[in-house]
Amino acid sequence: MHILLRDKPGEQMLLLGNEAIARGALEAGVAFAAAYPGTPSSEIALQFFQISRETDLYFEYSANEKVSLEMAAGAAMCGLKTMATMKHVGVNVAADALMTLAYTGIKGALVVVAADDPFMFSSQNEQDTRWYGKLSGLPILEPSTVDEAREMTVKAFELSEMLELPVILRTTTRINHASGMVTLGPLGKRTIQGHFEKKPMDYVCIPAVSRRLHPRLLDKIARAAAFSDQSSLNRIEGSGKWGIVCNGVSYGYVSDALNELDMTDRFRVLRVGFSHPFPENRVRQFLDGCETVLVAEEGEPYMEEAIRNCAQRFGMMLPIHGKGETLFSKLYEFDPLMVKTVIASCFDLPFSPPVPIPVDTLPQVPDRPPNLCPGCPHRATYAAVREVFGDEAIYPTDIGCYTLGLLPPLHMGDFLIAMGAGIGSAGGFSRATGRKVVAFIGDSTFFHSGLSPLASAVYNNHDFMVVVLDNGTTGMTGHQPHPGVDLTHLNMDRTPISIESAVKGLGVKKVITVNPFKFRKTVEAVRELSRFQGVSVLIAKAGCPLYEKTLPGFRKKQVFQVNPAKCRSHKDCVGKIACPAFFVSEGMVKIDTERCTGCTVCVQICPENAILPVSRKEVRQ
Amino acid sequence: MKTTRIMIVAVGGQGNILAARVLGEAAAASGIPFRMSEFHGMAQRGGVVESMVLLGEGKGYCIADGETDVLLGFEPSETIRAAKKCSSRSVVITSTSQLPPFTVAMGQDRYPDVKQAIESMAGHVSKLITLDATSLALQAGSAQAGNMVMLGALAGSGILPIELKTFRNMIRTKTKPQFTEVNLIAFDLGTFAVNFSRTE
Structure with missing residues (x-):
């Protein structure tokens, strides 16, 4: 049985933040969930995927976040309790549906998990999803601890059901990927059979309907604001004259800082856990009798602006601090010391920060940039495309492991902004410059958002090449399935x-599918496509070696080594493909046979044919 | 209990997340509140993996520069990279087995003189203990058990108010059954090494 199905209310369990969210959903009775994976949200979907295989919970990996939200919305319209999980930028993909779903509202319940990534540990931006609350009108809850992530998920379902609105559960990486003891609540009962009542004049958002629905949404927002004011998730601790407002992980840093500074009696703290609609009356109560307020929030000054609004509305003139040069930054993650330092400086408190040991005398440690794995088919494809176009072509790329093709010696990647934008932007590059353009996209990304830009490019007679790097899985996020x-x-x-x-x-007229591990054939295919005028597609199809290892019937292929008698140190292998299984010892390239997967790309490009199979006998020795 | 902060640094694949998890379970079994967080940017693809474990009362999940009580380094150059987390009060326990970054293996970058750097670090922290986790893990039966050697070294150092038998119980119940025996031997070799190794 899956550990999250343990029905022992009151028992404690060590869980990852994402596991705690999945557990909360199960306690709320989630019956239907859908997701497109994205760090730091992916482990929530993984729990549902596993649990759906042993219970009647329905879960699917949808082609993208918009589809997963719409899927959940459809089921929620029929009264089911549903969830869609995504990373912060996934919300952008789903936003079109989300904005108007706020108008129709839902039956049942729908909780959208939006996992922000301050510092961009593994994301292309650090947008602050809380603004989606204002944009859509939907309620937002934000947990501060792992245990609270479970509890707030349950509350998010209750709130969604009560308001008949989707509710956004907004997390940050430091909650998703934190672990702690979680006290289990009772598992909820799943209702898997829904019922849809036709109400086109409420659900079909033509202008005449939406004009009625928008005021209804405003009413719901007003009700939600009343809940937010009353909610225990927005709580005031202490009664000092100095105020600090905080949310999410910053609450932990503030709380620890005041304890360590021994200043809890001088402060009052407002922890905002229900951040949209903003709890204005709770804020008024908090500001009343407060001399100065500091707002400690990662990301944008969302709460700071809201508090300024409240102060103005209630005619209060106290100083409100938050973002600023000597205060908090909009950039990156906070840490406990930064929060302590800003509190001390803002309220003029004595504080001697811990002194790190001197590190300037220590040697520089080389970085460990992540790298395409040994045996990664993307490396082979990139090497083949580079063989034909070198630096001449422009290479818009996309989001996945293959983005690592940016690194030397491959240098394949000139523009990267969003899922699908490689193909989307290629036509712009090509029309504007007349240069050769090769756009890269992974298989999962292709289904996520590659189809419409490709259709558009074909129809508008663009001239560029698309390379679909098809490794048969969603590699980057942990090998989730996709529609291929x-x-x-x-x-x-x-x-x-x-x-x-x-x-x-x-409608693409020129398509070639190759096995990229057949290097010369792949180079030939690229050459052939390069002569084609119009949109052409190369599908480079070979499995992700990490994924293949997990499949039944996997057998390690014969591995290779460099024959030192034949090697004349051209170092083409290092210079062109730089597989992490290579190492240089006494000036000669060697292969770590533990890491070699036997993909043979280096074998095919070695001008001296000096890379030879290791016999089984040698392996055993 | 006053907060004890433990920063664990390693290279992807060295198993520090499992080690942190066993540490967390052992704290829980000893009735000590704890919180932990991990950072594993593309760990499977050769990156750095960090775990932060905070034992005792408190609410934060993160350790700032100069704040760590213990720096547990699974790889010496990673220990050096994380040196700024230490203050003069910190205890450093580091493996000396090197895993050169790919750029170094390819001869494009230089691996630092870790021996000298670690000696220099030792002069600035309250205690620095070195051990060769990989060879101890191999003695235990698997190079993969280096994480349990390091956990044993942490447990055996006497810094934490958690009994060795609690750790052993957690290794028995929370690590994969097929590796339990090797893991327990590796753990014991780590506890032994920390008490008999050279303290700088």
Whole structure:
């Protein structure tokens, strides 16, 4: 049985923040969940995926976040309790549906998890999702601890059901990837059979309907504001004359700082856990009798602006501090010391920070940039494309492991902004410069958001090449399936879609599928496509070596080594593909046979044919 | 209990997240409140993995520069990289087994003189203990058990108010059954090494 199905209310369990959220959903009776994976949210979906295989919970990996939200919305319209989980930028993809879903509202319940990533540990931006609360009108809850992540998920479902509105549970990486003891609540009962009552004049958002629905949304927001004012999630601690407002992880830093500074009696703290609608009356109560307020929030000055609004509205003139040069930054993650230092400086408190040991005398440690794995088919594809175009072509790229092709010696990646934007931007680069353009996209990203830009490019007669790096899985986030992936080995009945058929169906006239581990054939295919005028597609199809290792029937291939008698140190292997299985010892390239997967790309590019198979006998020795 | 902050640094694949988890479970079993967080940017692809474990009362999940009580380094150059987390009161326990970054292996970058750097660090912290976790793990039966050697060294150092048998129980119940024996031996070798190794 899955550990999250343990029905022992009151028992404590060590859980990851994301596991705690999944547990909370199960306690609330979630019956239907959908997701597109994205760090730091991915482990929530993983729990649902596993649990759906042993219970009647429905879960699916949808093609993208918008589809997952719409899927959950459909089921929620029929009265089910539903969840859609995504990373912060995924909310942008889903936003079109989300904004108007706020108008129709839902039956049942729908909780959207939006996982922000301050510092961009693994994201392209650090946007602050709280603004989506204002934009859509939807309530937002923000946990400060792992245990609270479970509890607030339960509350988010209750709130969604009560208001008949989707509710956003907003987290940050430091909650998603934190662990702590969680006190289990009782598991909820799942209702998996829904009922849809037709109400087109409430659900079909033509202008005449939406004009009625918008005021209804405003009423719901007013009700939500009353809940927010009353909510125990927005709580005041202490009664000192100095005020600090905080949310999420910053609450922990503030609380620890005041304890360590021994200043709890001088301060009052407002922890905002229900941040949209903002609890204005609770804030008024908090500001009353307060001399100065400091707002401690990662990201944008969302609460700071809201508090200034409240102060103005209630005719209060006290100083309100938050973001500023000597105060908090909008950038990156906070840490406990930064929060303590800002509190001490803002309220003029004595504080001697811990002194780190001197590090300027220590040697510089080389970075450990992540790298494409040994045996990664993307490296082979990149090397082949570089063989043909070198630095001449412009290479818009996309989001996935293959973004690492940016690094030397491959240098494949000139522009990266969003899922699908490689193909989307390629036509712009090509029209504006007349240069050769090769856009890269992974298989999962292709289904996520590659289809419409490709259709658009074909229709508008653009001239560029698309390379679909098809490794048969969503590699970056931990090998989740996508619409091209067969799941027979898990006894799951899915209908894998052929990328080649999809591309041809979209009207691409020149398509070649290759196995990128056949290096010369791949180079030839790239050459052939380069002569084609119009949109052409190369599908480079070979499995992710990390994923293949997990599949039934996997056998390690024969591995290779450099024959020192034949090697004349051209170092083409290092200079062109730089597989992490290589190392240089006494000026000669060697291969770590533990790490070699036997992909043979280096074997094929070695001008001296000096890379030879290791016999089974040698391996045993 | 006053907060004890433990920073664990390693290279992807060295198993520090499991080590942190066993430490957390052992704290829980000893009735000590704790919080932990991890940072594993593309760990499977050779990156750095950090775990922060905070034992005792408190609410934060993070350790700032100069704040750590213990720096547990699974790889010496990573210990040096994380040196700024230490103050003069910190205890450093580091493995000396090197895992050069890829750029170094390819001859494009230089691996630092870790021996000298660690000696220099030792002069600035309250205690610095070195051990060769990989060779001890190999003695235990698997190079993969280096994380349990390091956990043993932490447990055996006497810094934490958690009994060795609690750790052993957690290794028995929370690590994969097929590795339990090797893990327990590795853990014991770590506890032994920390008490008999050279303290700088």
